[in-house]
Amino acid sequence: MSRQSYSPPRRPRLLTVNDGGRTAIIMIGPVRGPEHLDIIRTRRFYHVPASAIASSRTAVPYIAFYESASWFKHEAGLIREYAEVLKVTRVRRGDLPGLTWPGRQGEEAPYYRFDLGPLVPLPRVITNPEQLRVVFRFPDIQRFHQAETLRDLGGSPDRDRRPRPKSGTTRKGAGKT
Numbered sequence: 690m691s692r693q694s695y696s697p698p699r700r701p702r703l704l705t706v707n708d709g710g711r712t713a714i715i716m717i718g719p720v721r722g723p724e725h726l727d728i729i730r731t732r733r734f735y736h737v738p739a740s741a742i743a744s745s746r747t748a749v750p751y752i753a754f755y756e757s758a759s760w761f762k763h764e765a766g767l768i769r770e771y772a773e774v775l776k777v778t779r780v781r782r783g784d785l786p787g788l789t790w791p792g793r794q795g796e797e798a799p800y801y802r803f804d805l806g807p808l809v810p811l812p813r814v815i816t817n818p819e820q821l822r823v824v825f826r827f828p829d830i831q832r833f834h835q836a837e838t839l840r841d842l843g844g845s846p847d848r849d850r851r852p853r854p855k856s857g858t859t860r861k862g863a864g865k866t
Contacts, residue, residue: 715751715833716742717768717826717842721790722760728787729754730808733772736785738792739799742825747777747801753815753833754808755823766817766839773806815839 718735720726729735735752753771758764782788783796792798817823817839828842836842 712829712831713750714827715753715771715830716746716749717753717755717823717828717833719755719757719823719825720760724789726754726756729772729805732787733805733807734785735772735803735805736782736788737801737803737825738782738794739779739801740794742801744801746825746827747803749827750774751830752803752805753811755817757823758817758820765820766823768811768815768839770808770810771833772808774803775806776804778802778804813837815842 718737720729735754751771751773753768755766755768756763757766778801780800780802781796782792782794782798782800785800785802815833815836815838819838819840821839823839826839826842828836832842
């Protein structure tokens with residue numbers, strides 16, 4: 690597999706970012722455990738299986754790191770650090786240094802590697818007292834900056850928020866043959 694490299698659009702290094710009237714998005718990414726967090730801190734990269742997120746989701750200016758209660762032996766999961774994304778590269782899992790745990794799809798599986806700037810501690814830790822499931826979340830930076838709990842992050846602002854039809858009802862023209 691060839692290495693593909695591209696950089697996300699550059700953003701200012703502040704949490705109050707605005708891009709032509711649109712607020713920038715931050716990716717909340719789960720951390721596998723203390724060993725994974727150590728790799729993030731020392732080698733300054735975060736990795737995601739290419740099958741886990743759409744390629745369009747890699748164009749984020751920041752990543753925040755979610756530490757689950759179960760992996761980190763916390764009372765509740767939490768986010769206490771984030772980092773600026775400097776570059777994103779698509780690589781084989783086997784080309785990611787320092788990973789000692791097995792990958793689900795083997796060493797040939799494609800991954801996104803996010804090269805990071807220095808980790809920045811949050812002024813206030815974001816907790817997950819409700820133990821909400823975290824795979825990946827993409828809140829806007831303003832909401833992230835104001836959040837106290839994971840619930841405060843809400844959904845992604847670019848997600849379609851149209852209400853779903855009530856059960857037993859159909860959309861106009863649906864069900865006709």
